[in-house]
Amino acid sequence: MDLSASHVFQTLEAYLERQSCPGTLQVLQRAVLSKGSLAVQADGHWPIVDFPLALHRALGGDPAVGLGVAGTCAMFYGFADVVDDAQDHDLTAVPWDAWGWEQAVNTGLALLFESLQYLYEVAPQAAPAIVEVFIRAGRTMTHGQHVDLIGQDVQQPGWQSYLSAVERKSGASFGAYAQAIALANGQSPETAMVYQDLGRSLGVLFQMLNDTYELWNDRLSSDFENRRLSLPIALGFEQLQGAARQQLVSVLSGPRTLETQHQLVDFLEASGVKGYATLRIEVYRRKIEGLVAQLGLSGVPYLGRLLEIPAFPQHHVAI
Numbered sequence: 001m002d003l004s005a006s007h008v009f010q011t012l013e014a015y016l017e018r019q020s021c022p023g024t025l026q027v028l029q030r031a032v033l034s035k036g037s038l039a040v041q042a043d044g045h046w047p048i049v050d051f052p053l054a055l056h057r058a059l060g061g062d063p064a065v066g067l068g069v070a071g072t073c074a075m076f077y078g079f080a081d082v083v084d085d086a087q088d089h090d091l092t093a094v095p096w097d098a099w100g101w102e103q104a105v106n107t108g109l110a111l112l113f114e115s116l117q118y119l120y121e122v123a124p125q126a127a128p129a130i131v132e133v134f135i136r137a138g139r140t141m142t143h144g145q146h147v148d149l150i151g152q153d154v155q156q157p158g159w160q161s162y163l164s165a166v167e168r169k170s171g172a173s174f175g176a177y178a179q180a181i182a183l184a185n186g187q188s189p190e191t192a193m194v195y196q197d198l199g200r201s202l203g204v205l206f207q208m209l210n211d212t213y214e215l216w217n218d219r220l221s222s223d224f225e226n227r228r229l230s231l232p233i234a235l236g237f238e239q240l241q242g243a244a245r246q247q248l249v250s251v252l253s254g255p256r257t258l259e260t261q262h263q264l265v266d267f268l269e270a271s272g273v274k275g276y277a278t279l280r281i282e283v284y285r286r287k288i289e290g291l292v293a294q295l296g297l298s299g300v301p302y303l304g305r306l307l308e309i310p311a312f313p314q315h316h317v318a319i
Contacts, residue, residue, distance in 0.1 A: 011067050036048055052178070068123060069119070148165045202306070
């Protein structure tokens with residue numbers, strides 16, 4: 001059986017077609033999941049499913065189970081992503097201008113419940129334990145979203161505030177993906193917790209890299225436009241004092257334009273914040289390398305490629 005990202009979406013589509021729900025809701029579910037399927041069509045990969053699939057290959061499990069658990073991860077991500085976008089007022093024009101944020105939230109909830117039900121079809125023996133994993137992750141993610149919605153207005157907008165939000169969002173979701181795969185492959189609860197730690201650390205690394213690549217970009221960053229607390233901004237508030245800190249506040253108070261974003265990037269580079277962000281990223285990279293070695297996953301090509309991604313793009317890029 002083809003253990004690939006594209007096959008995940010093929011089996012997921014077949015599953016959704018068998019479910020009894022309004023046809024228009026199915027259309028909206030596909031629209032949410034298309035973020036992943038289109039990425040796979042364009043680039044051949046999408047980390048939300050590639051990561052669990054890579055772990056499943058390394059553990060040598062039944063391909064059908066791996067495809068199913070990866071499909072659960074895709075639906076769980078779709079739920080969290082579209083609800084997050086609705087709360088951040090960041091929904092795409094198509095299809096949500098026509099349907100409204102209320103239907104976006106409802107579609108996300110539908111995908112959440114489908115993701116949990118799907119486990120009983122693809123991994124029936126492990127399903128109860130894996131459902132508990134996703135329930136705990138979802139609960140933690142609501143805590144992280146609470147902090148994230150506070151944004152730069154948080155009392156102490158530094159590293160700890162940032163890390164608290166990221167560990168409870170990207171960290172919690174990737175931790176669940178890894179732990180789910182481990183349990184589906186019969187790993188002990190203790191070993192599955194190490195997989196969770198690996199996933200959580202990788203989720204934090206993904207978010208930190210997303211923050212740097214989005215800000216060092218030739219397109220307006222949604223984090224910058226919506227004044228969300230990203231890694232470089234959090235470290236700026238943490239490290240800068242006096243006039244330098246006031247300059248950071250001044251730039252962030254300016255117009256929400258690409259020109260101002262580039263001014264912010266120049267300031268973060270000149271003030272040394274970029275270097276400090278690089279160190280934070282490298283700390284997580286080293287932690288992940290240790291967990292990969294502990295689990296005997298050092299030979300997994302996918303993980304090796306992830307750990308080679310530079311902390312920052314070499315120039316402003318469109319991603």
